[in-house]
Amino acid sequence: MATLTPEATELEEPEEHGAEGGGLWSWITTVDHKRIGLMYGGTAMLFFLIGGIEALFIRLQLAVPDATVLTEAQYNQLFTMHGTTMVFLVIMPLAAAFGNYLLPLMIGARDVAFPRMNAMSFWVFLFGGIFLSSSFFLGGFPDGGWFGYAPLSTQSEMIRMDFWALGLLILGIASLAGAINFTTTIFTMRAPGMSMFKMPVFVWMQLVVAFLLLFSLPVITVALFEVLFDRNFGTLFFDPAAGGDPILYQHLFWLFGHPEVYILILPSMGIVSEVLPVFSRKPLFGYQFVVFAGAAIALLGFGVWSHHMFTSGLGPVAESAFSLTTMFIAVPTGIKIFNWIGTTWGGKISLKTPMLFSLGFIAMFTIGGLSGVTHAVVPADTQQTDTYYVVAHFHYVLFGGAMFGIFAGIYYWWPKISGRYLSEPLGKWHFWLMLIGFNLTFAPQHWLGLQGMARRTAVYPPDIGLETLNMVSTIGAFTIAVSMLPFLYAMLVNSRTGAPAPADAWDGRTLEWSISSPPPHHNFHDVPTVEAIDDFWHQKYGEDDEGRAVRVKTFPEPSRYTDKYIHLPSPSYYPIMLAGGLVLMAYGFIFAPLGIPLFVIGALILFGGAFGWAQEDPDHPMGDHDDHHAEPDDGSEPDETAEEAAGDEVEDPTAALADGVVADGGDDA
Amino acid sequence: MIALFLGIVTAVEIAIAYIPDLNRTLLTVGLIGLGILKFSVVVGWFMHLRFENKTMNRLFAIGLVLALSLFFVVLATFSGILAS
Amino acid sequence: MSTETAVHGPVGTDGADIRKTAMWAFLGSECLFFGSFIATFLLYSDETNGGPGTELFDIPFTSVSSFVLLMSSLTMVLAHNAYEREDGRQMRIWLMATALLGTVFLGGQVFEFTTFYAEGLRMDISPFGSAFFVLTGFHGAHVAIGVIMLTSMVIMSRRGNLHAHRGMNVELVGLYWHFVDIVWIVIFTVVYLLQV
């Protein structure tokens, strides 16, 4: 496998056409999908540590019955923020990070369809995350649970739940922009020859996720607006006294919420589908079935939301219907599991860290999926819902599934990203400690739940059989924390001192391994032409009579540099400006009436950003706003309007609140 | 042409809504039918969707179909059709 | 079109304009946005909490403003035609006309809202009121944003920043505008005419 020798990775980066320097400003204004992907990932990892520390506090409080480490109020805030952070600020952005970095590389493109919209998406996410977390210093974290059921979320007198609702609205904008971008990128920017069914499975899963986002985010947007308006403008959507129905909120939330859980898992399923073949040295078993299963999961996923409401009194007919749809999601998911096992079967498996995490994913996710099926059995769920049995279920799928997949991805692609391998021994420590810690933490929670431990309870009574297992669970949580240390060490240190990785670090199958590590700024010197699934592998390997792989070609180590003129979009500061304006508006809204000036300023900045963006020529250096239409009208028209249009409407919720303001801004812009 | 057509459809709609004691279901069906007609005309011709490629068609269609079907289910669970 | 610039060309490898694909994706998403609000409205159409209900609707009045909005779709088409003929002046005129019709519609909505408030239908009086004002209000906000985009388009065209060959953006704004129009068709039918 070591046919390619490392070289060229130690070079200083020479000035390259279109290359960005290393300064802070260059990161702030970057529109390069790789940098945006890295920023997305780095930020999300920071939030993971925050969310994890919140979880450690939760576990400390629960270690013994009637504990007083935290007050009830603090505990409620912590689990709300833990759930919200992990879902919206960790896993979703990590998936976006992988998508950003890898989609163009895997489909043979030089960037995503809308680089500036991409940058905006990141900045909105970052500021939105800061906005949400800053509530800690401005009156306390939100405390209504991660799904903020009305009327509890409309009842709280404090501004906390405003932070929650607005924060999620802002993050929704980031995700929607990302989804539009990814959809368009995948549909329209694939390398010549790469038909839909020659795309890597990871790309497919990102596409499915983008669809899920497109069609589920607007629903939670509506739910959040209704909560926000009930809280601030006296509307009565969820006020039972006036005839409003709290159950409507549950429908709207879970119409989003269930597709959301597949938004969280599918990217990891994509990652695993890439890793398993490479480390088994076999193609993915049943490619088409894996792809179709992914799409089927997504489609079915829109029809099962009420399984989160089995005890809310839907009536037996609706309960049965949703029970059936829910159960049958196990079928396509099972197809994936079996195909993955089929992939490894008869292969030549090397248990490198990415592979360990992928196998761990299969094992752990299956446990979570199976407990999901026991939830689908309505009568059983009436005992399980809102207990630690559910907590166990979703940590098995979210942590044992989504997070394990993400770790597999990080170990797998880090050599591509940094040009260096992460240490295998450290990786193995990380994996084994995490696997053990994870099971210690969450396996006991199945029993805790069945023995009557309700979730979201800051204290539980002694003498009803909950002590031992809670203690075990807490010990497990700290084991997970310890397991993160080798990982963090590897990331921080190995990225600079690890063994240099060649372009094709693992004898890979997909296009990103055909270019240098780290990739050139422009990704591909020449846009590749694709003939098969896993095209890069098929260029390297043929099959002998027995069907075994035989090496037919070896590529020289590609260079990071080219002397060709390669046209790349210029950096822009409008995306961050727009995002900044948006968040100022949100702060202004929260602190109204005092905040109204802030709101107005934010709206002006936002509109200025959008208007400037619409007129900026994306192909020319910043600040240079001369008329550049000397360039040939060869169809290389900049894509600004689409971004402007799409970007604009995405903001409409907030912009709508400031119509007059925006119009003013328009006049003097 | 198309504009004229749309204008007429609207006029008919309003007329229908005003026909005294017209059967309620007939009214509903008629109005929804005309609404759909107008909708498709605008989307198909004004927005050129009729002439665009499949990707765009599908993107929009999925949104529409999902929106419609999901909300029928939601409303059904409320209205007691499913709640029995 | 050389491969080198293709990365940024608006035409994707599937031969379609990438910006239009994005726009359609966005509009698909918007269907669910309005769908959710309409569902909320349908659910609450009887929840008047003792306050006024659909009997306040002035169908002839709203029909006229609906017609105005429908006609703005026509002027939008004309603007788009002018753009395709590369006739900047005509295009600006029709864009202005569209924006104007949109503004008239908004004016009508403001008038309607004030009347309703005077007659006691408020958004804090009943779930029906909440659902009605928030649904039609968000639609109005969409129209307002459309008007802003149309105006920006005119300004940009004046300043020469809207080059004929980049006129695609007129088409995109057009798509958005028509979409907002058809949403109104649905709202008008479901909320006003059917009075479910």
Add this chain to the structure above:
Amino acid sequence: MRLIPLALLILLVASACSDNLPRSTLNPVGENAETIDNLFRLTLAIAAVFFVGVNAAVLYVAIRYRARKGDDREPKQIHGNDTLEITWTVIPALILAAIAVPTVQTVFELAEEPADALQVEVIGHQWWWEYRYPELGVVTANEMWIPTDQPVFLSMTTDDEDVIHSFWIPNLNGKRDVVPGRVNTLTISAPEPGVYLGQCAEFCGLSHARMRMTVHAAEPADFDAWVTDQLAPGNVDEDSEGWGLFLDKGCSACHAIGGTEAAGGGLNPGPDLTHVGSRTTFAGGSYQLTTENLKAWLRNPSELKAMEPDANRGMPNLGLTEDEIDTLVAFLQDLK
């Protein structure tokens, strides 16, 4: 190494099934709880098969097909197999169908209202439970008494200003949400006399954790005796110091005592105290009803249980002196 979690799991199963726990779903007492438990165990058994199958396969693959030193033959490049695909689509689907049938049956079965049930109205409050027996005229809080010979049909709701709660006695049946503006129903039954514990199962704000409840299942005769006791007016001496304080300090604004002028109600009604002395726990079932605990409660309720009296949720601190507290506690304990 990999076997550690597995071994742990087995250990846990063993430990969980052995002892008798008052709040466990795993030792059902009520008929419905039993039906549910059987269905759950069936599902769990099927899940266990897949659990073992998949995990064993993963382990097997990792060991059996691990690249070995010196073997540089590449593996056969197998791209898929349609027969296999169909098999592992159809078999799980059939198995699920087999689970689906009893599931749907049970759903409908559990939704039926038994013919001869005792009716109880359950009202959830932030953060305590109110029970009304419309046929018997009894009103009580936090501790529900039921007879062992009769199923009990609960009609559950909350005040309009309140939030969603969920009523759950794991030994007796699954849970059911208590939603403002709606009436949800649930049937519980306890053929064995005993004390069954429960916990509000829908997050309802600050003191959700301490919104617990107790069900006392009693032999029919004991139950009837309890009802007779409850129907008696409160044991109040209108001339006593305790009663005076109860009126003066404003307790009567929130708490009712049957047969007296204290009618309770108000913005922030508290539990009916007519027979509070006969209860074993208080404050949403989170404290034993002892003299010490009651004193601490009157000293500062929020100290024992997090509440938001300023927002009309929970009992305020009334700033009583120690003497007043002693008198009131004695008064309360006499309310048998």
